[in-house]
Amino acid sequence: MKLLPIKPHSLMFAPMEGVTDEYYRNFVGKLYPEWDTFSCDFLRAPTPGPYPYKHVRKHMGEGVIANKELFSKTIYQILTTPHAHTLDTVQSIQKLGSHWLDLNLGCPSKTVCRNQGGSYLLSDLDTLRPIIKLIRENFKSTFTCKIRVGYRDDSNFENILKMLEDEGVDGITIHARTRDELYKGVARWEYVKDAVKMVNIPIIGNGDIWTTDDIEKYYDYTGCHSIMLARSALKTPWLAKMYHQKLDDTPELRMHEASKYFHAFYQETLKQNLEEASRIKRLKSVSRYIFDDLPDGVAIKKHFLLSKSFADQMQIFQEFLRY
Ligand SMILES: Cc1cc2nc3c(=O)[nH]c(=O)nc-3n(C[C@H](O)[C@H](O)[C@H](O)COP(=O)(O)O)c2cc1C
Structure with a gap:
């Protein structure tokens, strides 16, 4: 069994386009260092010509690079297509000193798939294999x-896993749905359980794992190495803290942590000197799941997502925090 640079039963904050940019990772990484890894949202390898090195560096973010601890636990994700400049992109990530590179083979977007990227490549292993080879040969970590x-x-599930293992990837994260399922239904944990038996490299489970209780059950059921969380990490950004410190999910804890989260986020947006419009947008993208399960959660969320000013948003939070 190959080793990942994380301990078994790590909790990984998933890559999320529009959320896990440099600023968010910097802020949430400091507030909740209990997460074992963070991840950039994907950098699309360009087709017209290679990116300048500074563009690849910017995607990781100078603030993150300067924070050694955070940088060392941040995964650099890319998305590529057969015609894109994969090699140059990988070489730049190597030069940056990133410890961990991840290839996005799950993106369901029509445009991405039309260009033979993301999840499309799972249907065309003859095209995918040389891409994996190229990355493996050129990325040392x-x-x-x-x-x-x-x-x-x-x-194709077993063939995909075996091909990736044969080509020397160090681990596979599985969002247990097909591309055509998008987000329908509930991710089926049994795929992860089967994958653990099919290959001899670490499997990271992902998809519909919402609570600390789910995490325990997921490990027991699947035997996977680690777990990656996306929407649940946005709903409960303090989930890794709860899991590692064995805290109960009480309403008091939720209120306390939510208040801390919003205040820290607010301070971060002040520091960045953002325009009002991008502040509003950013706050919406990072808070869209946080109201779920509250007595009036649906109404609050709707009100919040329609808000037109930052002051309105802060007022909604104040009301929310009075629960
Ligand atoms: C807003 C959003 C953006 C996402 N962006 C990415 C991305 O950039 N790269 C990626 O591999 N997956 C991305 N995903 C997929 C998640 O990482 C994850 O695989 C999926 O949401 C299932 O996990 P969950 O049930 O914990 O949400 C995104 C998901 C969401 C909700």
């Missing part, structure tokens, strides 16, 4: 892939 269980259906 940890290289993982983040997949779904297939494109149209799951018939």
Whole structure:
């Protein structure tokens, strides 16, 4: 069994486009260092010509690079297509000193798939294999892939896993749905359980793991190495803290942590001197799940997502924090 540079049963904050930019990672990484890894949202390898090195560096973020601890636990994710400048992109990430590169093979976007990127590549292993080879040969540190269980259906699942293992990837994160399922239904944990038996490299489980109780059950059921969380990490950014410190999810804890989170986020937006419009947008993207499960959560969320000013948003938070 190959080793990942994280301990078994690590909790990983998932890559999320529009959320996990440099500023968010910097802020949430300081507030909740209990997460074992963070991840950039994907950098799209360009087709017209290679990115300048400084562009690749900017995606990780100078603030993160300067924070050694945070940088060492941040995964650099890329998305590529057969015609894109994968090699130059990988070489720049190597030059940056990133310890961990992840290839996005799960993105369901129509445009991405039309260009033979993201989850499309799960349906075309002859095209995918040389891309994996190229990255493996040119990236010396940890290289993982983040997949779904297939494109149209799951018939290729075992072949995908075996090919990635044969080509020397160090681990596979599985969002246990097909591309065509998008986010429908509930991710099926049994795929992760099967994958653990099918290959001899670490498997990271992902998809519909919402609570500390789910985390325990997921490990017991699947036997996977670690867990990656996306929407639940946005709903409960203090989830890793709860899990590692064995805290109960009480309303008091939720209120206390939510208040801390919003205040820290507010301070961060002040520091960045953001325009009002981008502040509003950013706050919406990082808080869209946080109201779920509250007695009036649906109404509060709707009100919040329609808010037009930062002052309105802060007022909604004040009301929310009175619960
Ligand atoms: C807003 C949003 C943006 C996402 N962006 C990315 C991304 O950039 N790269 C990626 O691999 N997955 C991305 N995903 C997928 C998640 O990382 C994760 O695989 C998926 O949401 C299932 O996990 P969950 O049930 O814990 O949310 C995104 C998901 C969301 C909700």
